[in-house]
Amino acid sequence: MKTIAIVEDDEFLLEEIINTFESRGMNAVGVSDLKNAVREIIKLSPDLLVLDLNLPYQNGLEICTAVKSKINMPILILTARDSLGDEICAINLGADDYLTKPCHPDRLIARAQRLLSTYEGSLNLVRAGMLTVDSVSYKVSYKGENMVLPETSGKILLTLAKAYPETAAKEELVKTLWGTGEFLDPNILEVNIARLRKSLSEIGADSAVITVRGEGYKIAEGEV
Amino acid sequence: MKTIAIVEDDEFLLEEIINTFESRGMNAVGVSDLKNAVREIIKLSPDLLVLDLNLPYQNGLEICTAVKSKINMPILILTARDSLGDEICAINLGADDYLTKPCHPDRLIARAQRLLSTYEGSLNLVRAGMLTVDSVSYKVSYKGENMVLPETSGKILLTLAKAYPETAAKEELVKTLWGTGEFLDPNILEVNIARLRKSLSEIGADSAVITVRGEGYKIAEGEV
């Protein structure tokens, strides 16, 4: 069953929204600890997040940005702030839809279900710079071009993508890929980085993996 | 560069929308032949479709349904019909967003770009029944579970998915997979169907491939 998390400080409205979802057979959970909303959301890992903007302690847009940078999850903004500026801002920050209160339950449900079905199958995408990596199939997308990486290359790229925009340390990479690298060829990582780059060159993304001398590797920054 | 197709019978408004997109560096094309809109859209294969509802010859919702059943493409409804019923209907038919005219260009652009980026990486998904198949990586999704199929199994499932909800004939499958099957083991398809089913059983979807005795195979129907 799909789980929907709701961040809303008005308790009556929260109850109403939860009922709306539950009456349609979905599992709705209110995020209670508004001070640590992001942590609670990550912990819940719902299939959809419904988010108010006017919140105590923290702005809804901040939560939106923080959540999106960690997990690829659809976010539906539901707010009383009917301003075009807010809407565009929210959407550019990664929100997937923007509805204004009061909102008819049927509309909310329809929009929510659309998001759920759109995200189906793309739930395990990790975005980093201009790359998109699927953590299950190791499919990489770059400027509309796709390819599937072999397992080792895929795991490396995934580790780099999760560390993005930071640099992934060499030891961390070796540890993630091969466990405690006691009896391993010290060259193993470099060889496989080269293989990854060679694969990525097929879709023109070979300069996406950057060497940070003495530290490790990272993915090139750049907006999509 | 991203291509956006626009279906709109009001020529002035069409021009305005095209300008809105082109001034942001996108490639916008008006669909001129409203009688054969669907065929023209399929031929164009744009990255996004902007669709009016009130059209001569054909209802916008019909176009929406027809296009979605053929290609996985984001569709943005832009209409003067400000009715909740229409909106919910459109969204349930597969539309990804619903905006009412008049619409501020910035809002249109923001929504369009959001859809483009959401669909990035999931462009090659083919839906069939309760299954979703990625035509590049052969990743299958079923009830939130995923797995990656080997090439032969993947190609078979993809052929079945494209034929959905029809039955794919045995000869067609053999031809698609192995070309003219002159010197082939006549058993080859059955063995690989069995392998496909065995793989799918890992995610509980083994009954998704149905045998049609004397004809071929099809994917089980069923809403998501």
Added chain:
DNA sequence: AAATTGCCTTACAGCCAATGTAAGTTGATA
């Protein structure tokens, strides 16, 4: 009920992509 046809199951051997190891080369830094 027996026969026939179509589909399924299991086993096996060949093949190829992917991988770890190794050794030699290039390039940056001090």
Added chain:
DNA sequence: TATCAACTTACATTGGCTGTAAGGCAATTT
């Protein structure tokens, strides 16, 4: 220029994928 980190190329091994083959099961027909 010396040194070390990173890159390149080559090679042998391995394991999963694949087509072939043969026997069994089930549905349809006579």
